[in-house]
Amino acid sequence: GTQTAGKFQKEFVDKLPEMLCTLSTKNDLFRVHAPEDSQDTVFEEVKPLLRSLLDGYNVCIMAYGQTGSGKTHTMIGAEPLELLSETQQEVQQGVVPKAASELFRLISQKPTESHTVEVAVMEVYNNEVFDLLSQDERGLGGQRRDVVTTSSGETHVPGLTYEPVNSATEVMHFVNKVLKLRTHSPTRIHTDSSRSHLIITLMVRKQFWSPQCCRAKPPDELLLSPASSRCPSPSPCPSPLRSPSPRRSITQDTFRTKLQLVDLAGSECVGMSGVSGPSLWEVSCINRSLCALSDVLSALAEHRPHIPYRNSTVYRFIYHVFDLTCFICGDAKLLLMLCVSPTQHFLTESLQSLGLGSRARQVQKSVTRRKNNTLQV
Numbered sequence: 001g002t003q004t005a006g007k008f009q010k011e012f013v014d015k016l017p018e019m020l021c022t023l024s025t026k027n028d029l030f031r032v033h034a035p036e037d038s039q040d041t042v043f044e045e046v047k048p049l050l051r052s053l054l055d056g057y058n059v060c061i062m063a064y065g066q067t068g069s070g071k072t073h074t075m076i077g078a079e080p081l082e083l084l085s086e087t088q089q090e091v092q093q094g095v096v097p098k099a100a101s102e103l104f105r106l107i108s109q110k111p112t113e114s115h116t117v118e119v120a121v122m123e124v125y126n127n128e129v130f131d132l133l134s135q136d137e138r139g140l141g142g143q144r145r146d147v148v149t150t151s152s153g154e155t156h157v158p159g160l161t162y163e164p165v166n167s168a169t170e171v172m173h174f175v176n177k178v179l180k181l182r183t184h185s186p187t188r189i190h191t192d193s194s195r196s197h198l199i200i201t202l203m204v205r206k207q208f209w210s211p212q213c214c215r216a217k218p219p220d221e222l223l224l225s226p227a228s229s230r231c232p233s234p235s236p237c238p239s240p241l242r243s244p245s246p247r248r249s250i251t252q253d254t255f256r257t258k259l260q261l262v263d264l265a266g267s268e269c270v271g272m273s274g275v276s277g278p279s280l281w282e283v284s285c286i287n288r289s290l291c292a293l294s295d296v297l298s299a300l301a302e303h304r305p306h307i308p309y310r311n312s313t314v315y316r317f318i319y320h321v322f323d324l325t326c327f328i329c330g331d332a333k334l335l336l337m338l339c340v341s342p343t344q345h346f347l348t349e350s351l352q353s354l355g356l357g358s359r360a361r362q363v364q365k366s367v368t369r370r371k372n373n374t375l376q377v
C-alpha cells in the first residue's frame with residue numbers, strides 16, 4: 001500500500017548516500033560528492049582529463065540531471081560571480097573556468113610545443129543550434145546555424161564562431177558575455193531554469209617545433225598566439241630562434257583535440273514543473289533529446305549493431321555534441337556528472353538520473369584508443 005511504499009522510499013533515501021559511497025569506493029570510475037563538497041573537490045575528478053586532452057584525446061564533460069539539481073552550478077559556478085570577492089569567485093568557480101585555467105597551466109608547462117586555443121559557445125534550443133558568439137540582428141540571441149555531416153561522416157556547424165583565446169580569463173570573458181543570451185524561464189521547481197543545452201568547446205591545436213627551425217624553446221610571445229603559432233615557414237624563424245645556417249623551418253602536422261563542456265537542460269516532469277502553453281514544446285524537446293542520449297548509451301552499452309545516433313530530430317544535437325562514434329568508441333573520454341537532488345521529493349527523477357549513469361558506466365568498458373588526430377597545415 002501507500003504506507004509501505006512511503007516507508008520504502010524513506011529507507012531508500014536514508015540509505016542512498018551510504019550505498020553510493022560504497023559503490024564509489026569499490027569502483028575507481030565512480031565518485032559521489034555530497035552537497036557540501038567544494039567546487040575544488042569536484043574539480044579534482046576533472047583535472048586528469050585536461051592532461052588527456054593535451055595527450056591527444058577528445059574530451060567531453062557533461063552535466064546531466066533533473067531541473068534545479070545543480071548542473072549550471074557545477075559547470076559554471078555560483079552566480080552572479082561578479083558580486084563576489086576575487087577569492088570567493090575562485091572558490092565558487094565551476095568546472096568550465098577551472099578547466100580553462102588548468103588547460104592553460106598545463107600548456108605553459110610545455111614550452112617546446114606551440115598551442116593555440118579557440119573557444120566556441122553554442123546552445124541547442126528546441127533542437128536548433130545557435131551560435132552564441134555571433135548575435136542575431138536583434139542582439140537577443142545567437143545566430144541559428146545548420147549542422148551538416150560530410151561524406152566522411154564528420155559533423156560540422158558551418159560558420160560557427162571560434163574566438164582565439166590566450167588565457168582562462170579570456171575564455172570566461174567570452175562565456176560570461178553570452179551566458180545571458182541563453183534561454184531561461186522560471187518553472188515551479190526552479191526560478192531561473194535553463195531551457196537549452198549549452199555547449200562550450202575549446203579547440204586546441206598543437207604544433208611541434210622542428211629542431212632545424214628552433215634550437216631553443218619558442219619565446220613566450222609565440223606561444224598560444226593564433227597568428228604566430230605556426231612556425232613561420234617559408235620565412236626564417238624570428239630572432240632569437242633563427243638557425244645559424246640558412247635552413248628554413250619545417251612545418252609539421254597539427255594535432256587537434258576538442259574539449260566539450262556541456263551543461264544539459266534539465267529533465268523534468270511537466271506535472272511538477274507546472275509549465276504550460278508554448279513552454280510545453282520546450283520541455284518536450286528537452287526530454288526527447290535526453291531520452292535519445294539514454295537510447296544511444298543503452299545501445300552502446302549492449303553492443304547493439306544499430307546505434308540510434310540519427311534518432312529523428314535529436315540526431316543533429318546528439319551526433320554533433322557528443323560525436324559519439326568518436327567520444328565513446330574511439331579516441332575520446334567522456335565524464336558524465338550526474339546532479340541528483342538530495343530530497344525525497346524528487347526520488348523518481350533521481351533514480352532515473354542514476355539509471356542513465358549506470359548505462360554510461362557500462363559503455364565505459366569499451367576500449368578507448370587514441371589515434372593521431374592530425375590536420376594538414
Ligand SMILES: Nc1ncnc2c1ncn2[C@@H]1O[C@H](COP(=O)(O)OP(=O)(O)OP(=O)(O)O)[C@@H](O)[C@H]1O
Nearest residue numbers: 035066067068069070071072073190193194265266
Ligand atoms: N552544491 C550546491 N551548493 C550550493 N548551491 C547549489 C548547489 N547546487 C545547486 N545550487 C543552487 O541551486 C539552484 C539551482 O541550481 P542550478 O541552476 O545549477 O540548477 P540546474 O540543474 O542547472 O537547473 P536547470 O536545469 O533548471 O537549469 C541555484 O540557485 C544554485 O546556486
